[in-house]
Amino acid sequence: MRRGIKLPTRAPSGAAEKMVPPKQVVLLLRQEVGRSCKPVVKVGDAVKAGQQIADGAESGAADLHASISGEVKAFTEVLLSDGTEEKAIVIEGDGGGGVQPATKISKPLSAEPAELLERIRQAGIICASREAKSLCAVIDEAMSPRGYLNPTGEAIAKPIRHIAVRFCDTDPLVCSLRAVAGQIGKNTTALKLGIDALLKITSAEEVHFALDKTQELAAVEKLADENDIAVHRFDACQYPSFSDPLIAAAVLGKEPEVAYKRIHESGVLVLDIDTVLETAAALKSGTPVTHKTIAAVSSTGIKAVTAPIGTSLEAIAEIAAQGLSPDKVILGGPMQGMAHFTLDFPMSKSTTALTLLRREDHTKAQNDPCICCGLCSEVCPTRLTPGMLSRLCEFKEFAQAEEAHLFSCIECGCCAYVCPAGRSMVQFMVQGKSERLAARRSD
Ligand code: SF4
Ligand code: SF4
Numbered sequence: 125m126r127r128g129i130k131l132p133t134r135a136p137s138g139a140a141e142k143m144v145p146p147k148q149v150v151l152l153l154r155q156e157v158g159r160s161c162k163p164v165v166k167v168g169d170a171v172k173a174g175q176q177i178a179d180g181a182e183s184g185a186a187d188l189h190a191s192i193s194g195e196v197k198a199f200t201e202v203l204l205s206d207g208t209e210e211k212a213i214v215i216e217g218d219g220g221g222g223v224q225p226a227t228k229i230s231k232p233l234s235a236e237p238a239e240l241l242e243r244i245r246q247a248g249i250i251c252a253s254r255e256a257k258s259l260c261a262v263i264d265e266a267m268s269p270r271g272y273l274n275p276t277g278e279a280i281a282k283p284i285r286h287i288a289v290r291f292c293d294t295d296p297l298v299c300s301l302r303a304v305a306g307q308i309g310k311n312t313t314a315l316k317l318g319i320d321a322l323l324k325i326t327s328a329e330e331v332h333f334a335l336d337k338t339q340e341l342a343a344v345e346k347l348a349d350e351n352d353i354a355v356h357r358f359d360a361c362q363y364p365s366f367s368d369p370l371i372a373a374a375v376l377g378k379e380p381e382v383a384y385k386r387i388h389e390s391g392v393l394v395l396d397i398d399t400v401l402e403t404a405a406a407l408k409s410g411t412p413v414t415h416k417t418i419a420a421v422s423s424t425g426i427k428a429v430t431a432p433i434g435t436s437l438e439a440i441a442e443i444a445a446q447g448l449s450p451d452k453v454i455l456g457g458p459m460q461g462m463a464h465f466t467l468d469f470p471m472s473k474s475t476t477a478l479t480l481l482r483r484e485d486h487t488k489a490q491n492d493p494c495i496c497c498g499l500c501s502e503v504c505p506t507r508l509t510p511g512m513l514s515r516l517c518e519f520k521e522f523a524q525a526e527e528a529h530l531f532s533c534i535e536c537g538c539c540a541y542v543c544p545a546g547r548s549m550v551q552f553m554v555q556g557k558s559e560r561l562a563a564r565r566s567d
Contacts, residue, residue: 149434295457
């Protein structure tokens, strides 16, 4: 059976363009799902890039740092896509390059795992994915899984045994991880340090690299060869081959049994290459996360851009749009991104891409009746019957949809992409999942 969809082109390789520091950044105090930081600066304070401006110790959130040097101008509220508001710190840049000095740590791996984990939290590392979580939270859940039980009460979820590093983005046309991987060059010291630290923290036994079949990373392959690291080659044109569940399936040699949002409880922890390098920087020199490489995608071109966290999407759109006037703004890539209502919004640590579409680039959902053509089942990478599942959710038969493995849907959008009836299948299934989760919470 064919899995996923075949794309005509893959995202370009190439170095990321470094953005000139903007005049102002807006840093959300909640960069990760469910946890916020508390400000440790006040209006009028001068800050340097890399200086801590909010502390997450109390809630277990990753700390937040200034991404440019300047002055704390205000505290503000930012309207999010879900209609809620979130507090943020506004920094006005001074145009200088003031950077908080790094502290060189001579033997970073001599610390105990708990101390290494705390340094990762202090460095503010977030795993950029649709449901942003801090690296600490992800590791914590992966080491002590609380996932589903099978009918005999035995835990299906397993503590982490494998770490898989992803070198290529899942979403088509998104080129940020490719750009970060390309920057490694011949020196793999940081990559090795990041991996060794993660092995020490998690007690995982094996490491795997997930590369596109066209990626030429000689030094990375040499490192893999010398350290008994398995290299898995996927085809980035066969979307969504770089998604967590498909990488975990390749590592395990079978499909993971846990729901896709808890795939880190399958025994395989899939981490992006930038997260591993951020881990190394945090442990080697206490360097926090201040910048992110994201993809700027539009019909006029695709570029990787490295920008300070908190940069306005408007500034990134100027690079992405190149003269195009967008009709639709997507936070993320074209398949898995979420539509957003404005460009007047700050880039966060979990932003992977900004996709801009003209009216002629996208089609409106028609939601015609399903004609039972079966195309959606043919492409579903998790072998579901999306036509039936989406109809169960549309008609509010949520419990029945759950029994039909609704939570195995990875929200890749392949079914909607091929559906001749133009049905909003992913939206129906996402709503179904939230209804079931809400019902469980109220039980
Ligand atoms: S049902 Fe879910 S996993 Fe299957 S193709 Fe549709 S969105 Fe992807
Ligand atoms: S592709 Fe669309 S029309 Fe065909 S079976 Fe699936 S939901 Fe129905």
